Amino acid sequence: MNQSELDFINTLRQSSGYIEQHRGKTCVIYIPGELIMVPSNLHQLAQDIALLDNLGIKMVLVMGASAQIDHAMRLANMPFDHHHQFRITTSEMLPIFQQTIGVVRSQLEAAFTRANNSQPVPLTVTSGNWVIAQPKGVIDGIDFQHTGRLRKMNHQAISACLNAEQVALLTPLAYSLTGEVFNLNTLEQACAVANSIQADKLMVFASPQQLAGLPKQLSIPQLRHAISQSTDAEQIDFLTQISVTNNRVKRVHLMDEQTPSAILLELFTRDGSGTLIFSDRYHQVRMANIEDVVGILELITPLEQQGVLVKRSRERLELEIANFMIIERDQHIIGCAALYPHADLSGELACLAIHPNYQGQELGEELLNAIEQNAQHQHLKKLFLLTTHTHHWFIEHGFMLSTIDQLPEQKQSLYNFQRQSKVLTKSLSNDR
Numbered sequence: 001m002n003q004s005e006l007d008f009i010n011t012l013r014q015s016s017g018y019i020e021q022h023r024g025k026t027c028v029i030y031i032p033g034e035l036i037m038v039p040s041n042l043h044q045l046a047q048d049i050a051l052l053d054n055l056g057i058k059m060v061l062v063m064g065a066s067a068q069i070d071h072a073m074r075l076a077n078m079p080f081d082h083h084h085q086f087r088i089t090t091s092e093m094l095p096i097f098q099q100t101i102g103v104v105r106s107q108l109e110a111a112f113t114r115a116n117n118s119q120p121v122p123l124t125v126t127s128g129n130w131v132i133a134q135p136k137g138v139i140d141g142i143d144f145q146h147t148g149r150l151r152k153m154n155h156q157a158i159s160a161c162l163n164a165e166q167v168a169l170l171t172p173l174a175y176s177l178t179g180e181v182f183n184l185n186t187l188e189q190a191c192a193v194a195n196s197i198q199a200d201k202l203m204v205f206a207s208p209q210q211l212a213g214l215p216k217q218l219s220i221p222q223l224r225h226a227i228s229q230s231t232d233a234e235q236i237d238f239l240t241q242i243s244v245t246n247n248r249v250k251r252v253h254l255m256d257e258q259t260p261s262a263i264l265l266e267l268f269t270r271d272g273s274g275t276l277i278f279s280d281r282y283h284q285v286r287m288a289n290i291e292d293v294v295g296i297l298e299l300i301t302p303l304e305q306q307g308v309l310v311k312r313s314r315e316r317l318e319l320e321i322a323n324f325m326i327i328e329r330d331q332h333i334i335g336c337a338a339l340y341p342h343a344d345l346s347g348e349l350a351c352l353a354i355h356p357n358y359q360g361q362e363l364g365e366e367l368l369n370a371i372e373q374n375a376q377h378q379h380l381k382k383l384f385l386l387t388t389h390t391h392h393w394f395i396e397h398g399f400m401l402s403t404i405d406q407l408p409e410q411k412q413s414l415y416n417f418q419r420q421s422k423v424l425t426k427s428l429s430n431d432r
Contacts, residue, residue, distance in 0.1 A: 014269060017330075019055055022055070022056075022268075024056055025058065025201065026201075027202075028197070030186065031064060034064075034067045034207065035205050035258075036063070036064075036065070036068075036107060036108060041258070043111055044261055045111075046115040047115045048264055049263075050115040052267070053119070053165075053167060057267075058162040058163075060167075060168040060194075062170045062189055063108060063172070064187070065100060065104040065186075069101075072100045076096055078092065080093065083142050085185075085234065085238075086185050087185075088147060089144065089182075090145050091145070091146060093183075097183055112125055124166045124167065125168075125169050126168065127169040128154075128157060130155075131153055131154075131170060132151045132153070132177060133151055133174035133175060133176050133182040133184060134176055135149075147182065147185070148182025150189055153197075155196050158197055170190075170193065171186075172186050187238070200251070201253060202245050203253045204252065205255050205256070205262075206254055209235065210238040211254055211275065212232065212235065214275040215275065216271065216272070216275060217275065217278065218275060219279075220277075220279050227240055250278065251277070252276070253274055254275040254276075256273075256274060262274055270332060271357065283363075285325060285367060286328065287322075287326075288326045289321065292326055292333060295326070295333035296324065296336050297314060299334070299335070299336055299355055300312070300336065300351060303353055307388070310416075310419075324336055324337070324351070325337055325338075325370055325374065327354075327366070335363050335364070336351060336352070337352040341375075345379065346380060346381060346384055347380040347383050349371055349384070350386075352364065354367070380428060384406070384411075384423065384424065386415075386421035387421060387424065399424040400425055400426065402425045403423060
């Protein structure tokens with residue numbers, strides 16, 4: 001068996017759990033006009049969306065057309081302005097908008113029809129007057145005229161469409177109750193739609209500038225921090241808009257619009273290819289059980305081989321598993337630590353490890369806090385540990401250098417002078 005075959009098998013094994021997990025779930029997918037303008041990217045995305053449809057994922061597509069509208073406006077020698085990333089839409093622009101958006105929608109539907117050739121069940125795209133718009137109004141003294149925002153949505157009709165195994169398509173055009181035509185910012189619309197129908201995921205294709213410097217994952221507090229630290233106005237506006245979705249949408253995936261296949265990597269691989277913003281717990285910290293022994297061994301064995309951790313046999317780990325806590329992400333153990341109580345009301349913190357791919361995400365701090373809470377629950381007065389490599393990190397988290405004679409007597413007798421481990425201690429408060 002060659003390497004490409006092995007890679008395929010491993011990928012299929014990893015993705016199988018995600019395929020079942022996502023079946024029947026609802027995703028809102030924002031497709032910017034810039035992606036649609038590149039024929040090869042549009043063809044790839046259409047194929048992937050057709051595949052997702054066949055895998056049982058319910059989808060609402062929100063189609064952008066800003067790049068195409070800009071091009072059409074220049075050809076018509078018609079000037080246009082933006083304010084806070086929103087286009088100011090005059091009455092004179094509406095015919096150009098309607099014509100251009102119609103062309104873009106036609107290109108999108110043609111790409112999906114072509115993609116159906118590679119799928120056993122054809123994908124059907126449908127749309128309707130599901131979105132009721134209202135004027136965006138006057139902001140900072142500027143009248144946005146026919147630029148609108150979502151007033152309400154017929155989410156029952158969208159749900160009926162999805163339940164009929166059809167893909168719902170929304171465009172930038174929407175209408176008011178009086179029949180006026182409005183141009184909606186499609187990213188804003190995608191966020192509002194995802195909130196309205198309580199989608200399981202919002203998947204957003206964005207520009208490299210909007211994604212610059214973002215990590216693989218962000219919690220809501222980390223997202224707010226990223227907004228406050230950014231110096232790029234476009235990125236700030238983009239992330240601020242994304243942040244409003246996390247009231248109801250638990251997972252928002254940000255993907256590079258130049259890599260349309262990123263949508264498959266985001267859905268069916270453990271680490272994805274873009275940035276995940278989560279408002280639920282993307283991982284969990286829990287007590288370990290016997291089924292976790294293999295995963296813990298896979299995590300700590302490389303560190304044991306490097307001499308960072310003391311070697312533990314499988315048999316010893318099975319006997320001591322009740323002392324361990326783990327961090328689990330998508331049924332994969334990415335961190336562990338152990339607490340061993342002693343008779344003098346002290347506890348040994350041991351075997352704290354975070355998988356290299358997940359370091360730098362404050363998971364070590366989270367695991368340490370969980371161990372300390374467990375120790376306090378057991379009414380322990382202090383923690384101690386022995387380490388040869390990471391004493392600075394522990395000092396930063398409240399531990400102090402100590403001496404061997406401060407260890408419990410049983411631990412003193414087992415001290416390995418060849419390793420020359422440093423001793424650190426930390427007093428615990430039992431106010432909780």
